[in-house]
Amino acid sequence: MYRRWLWPGFALPGVIWLIVLFLVPFYTVLAVALGTVDPILFQAVPIWNPLEWNVGWLNEVVHRLGPGGNLTDVALRTLEYVAIAVGLSLLIGYPVAYYIARLAGRTKALLLILVIAPLWINYLMRMLAWVNLLAPDGYVNRFLTYTHILSEPRDWLGGQASTVILALVYGYIPFFILPLFAALDRIDQSQLEAARDLGASRFRTFLHVTLPLSKLGILGGAVLIALPMFGDYYTPNIVSGAAQTSMIGNQIDYYFHGGPQPTIGAAITIVLAAFLTVLMGYYLWTIHRSTQQERTT
Amino acid sequence: MSSVAEAPVAPRPSAWRRFRGWLSNPWGRPRFLPLVTWGYVVWSIVPVLIAVQFSFNATRSRTTWQGFSTRWYWGDPVDSVWHDPTLRDALVQSLKLAVADVVIATPIGVLLAIGLARWHGRGSGSSNFLMLFPLVTPEIVMGVALLLVFTDLFTFVGTGTTAQILGHVTFSISFVVVIVRGRLFSIGRQYEEAAADLGASPTAALTRVLLPLLMPAIVASAAVVFAISLDDFVISQWLSKGGETDTVPVIIYSATRAAPLPSTNAIATIMMLLSLASVTIGFLVWRAFTRGERQAGQSVVRDMGTAPRVGDI
Helix, strand or coil, rough: HHHHHHHHHHHHHHHHHHHHHHHHHHHHHHHCCCEEEEEEEEEEEECCCCHHHCHHHHHHHHHHHCCCCCCCHHHHHHHHHHHHHHHHHHHHHHHHHHHHHCCCCCHHHHHHHHHHHHHHHHHHHHHHHHHHHHCCHHHHHHHHHHCCCCCCCCCCCCCHHHHHHHHHHHHHHHHHHHHHHHHHHCCCHHCCCCHHHHHCCHHHHHHHHHHHCCHHHHHHHHHHHHHHCCCCCCCHHHHHCCCCCCCCCHHHHHHHCCCHHHHHHHHHHHHHHHHHHHHHHHHHHHHHHHHHHHHHC | CCHHHCCCCCCCCCCCHHHHHHCCCCCCCCCHHHHHHHHHHHHHHHHHHHHHCCCEEECCCCCCCEEEHHHHHCCCCCCCCCHHHHHHHHHHHHHHHHHHHHHHHHHHHHHHHHHHCCCCCCCHHHHHHHHHHHCCHHHHHHHHHHHHHHHHHHCCCCCCCCHHHHHHHHHHHHHHHHHHHHHHHHHHCCHHHHHHCCCCCHHHHHHHHHHHHHHHHHHHHHHHHHHHHHCCCCHHHCCCCCHCCCCCHHHHHHHHHHHHHHHHHHHHHHHHHHHHHHHHHHHHHHHHHCCCCCCCCCHHHHHHHHHHHHHCC
16 A cells, blocks of 8 residues: 555645646636626636636637737737747757757867857846847947948837847747757767768758758757747837737736736637647647657667 | 868869859858857857946946946945845845745655656556646746636735745746656666665665665756746746835846846846856756766767756657
């Protein structure tokens, strides 16, 4: 009896913690999103019994996010920003990860430290750094006007989509490079040599051996950065703050902090979480499938 | 890679030919890849260094360098980190949360990791799955969930320091589990089994064999938890009730959106040094403990490449 309960007993405090402070909070979001709103105080009234849930608010939010709704632009903009930022991260990150994993030689450890370091530097400090640089009289504008690329300083922080996208790339790209590095570093050198011995050119070796073998790393890194980007509200707020660069996270932030209705905020959160769960599920499924393949071969 | 070795012997080809060679073979050993990589490193690090530089600026400007001074750290009687009560309180609050997080999340996470690795009965699969979720849930979703649970269900908690600590522990546990479980897999079960064969009770095998072997992972995970707690912004902000419960990242956020002084850069620099120091110490302790376990060819690089933050799921 003692032995049988020993290991579950070890796990028990952690499991209880996660049930009470992770699962129950999720249920609370559902209860608020599917609850009602006090007509006088405009406060959210959660409904705890699933049989009495009221889908009215959730329906309304889905309609607002869908075609023709007043949140359509925000939803499309969020998809667009995240897609461009992930694409740019791949474009910049792949050569970097590839070089460090395969060609860096003696500088490998140093480069790896320099790539990991930003992960441990506060995200907001890294944004603050760019706010300083992009200020009207900051180094970026001074450099661009000095070299006559711009005739007068540009208002980088006044609601430019390009600034927000670049800030997203800057903020999250280290999380993309590391899993990609791990995937590229794991590739067996002999497989590449085999391809070369069989007459494949460097380019074909890359295309037919290296790239497929790093596919999981690319996918993992892309999901890993896309998830927080979809929920990001602080980056657009810091480097732009304008309504024309507002993302879905900003809407959630708005409906909770000073906004009119937490119920709508909770409903948007539910829609976002459902969307991201599909993304996560796909990712976990590909990992699962590839480990199964590894086991069978 | 024989084609690379010939290059230095032959006379230096013309620029045009090298360019054409590069075009036809961009993945060989061109100048292109190191250029991109070093360019990326400079791009990712230099802005932060410039921000650190301006924390030592002699004037209120964050964009024009006007001489070195430490006034934004302690010299200025009103606005320095040392004298401004807002900044000082934020620093204290950040450290308070980080220490509480380490003290609570590390033991729970270590026990959960051991339990999940050894327990194969009913419920172990779903517990494993549950543990993974906080790692991939976007922080805003978790922030909304925790805010609502503390204001609508566990109303006796409310917002403020207690809620912040509970929130930090919730997202930290999984990091501890991932780090400790990696170590558990790499040491295997044979030491415990040997101890049991020699007559040790399960408890003795655990405290006298397994725990000492897990020590590097425990220290490393404590360091990581300290750093991620210091760096956390979203959970701290959503569960803050303002005033003294704002942490340093929350202060940086609101200052950056208003009109920041170099003292914001100064407090950000202090935070950066604290979390970098914490992770470095954790890593060095890990290295010192596991020295001699590494086989030839298994380098530091491998250790770092499998760093816990990568999302080892």
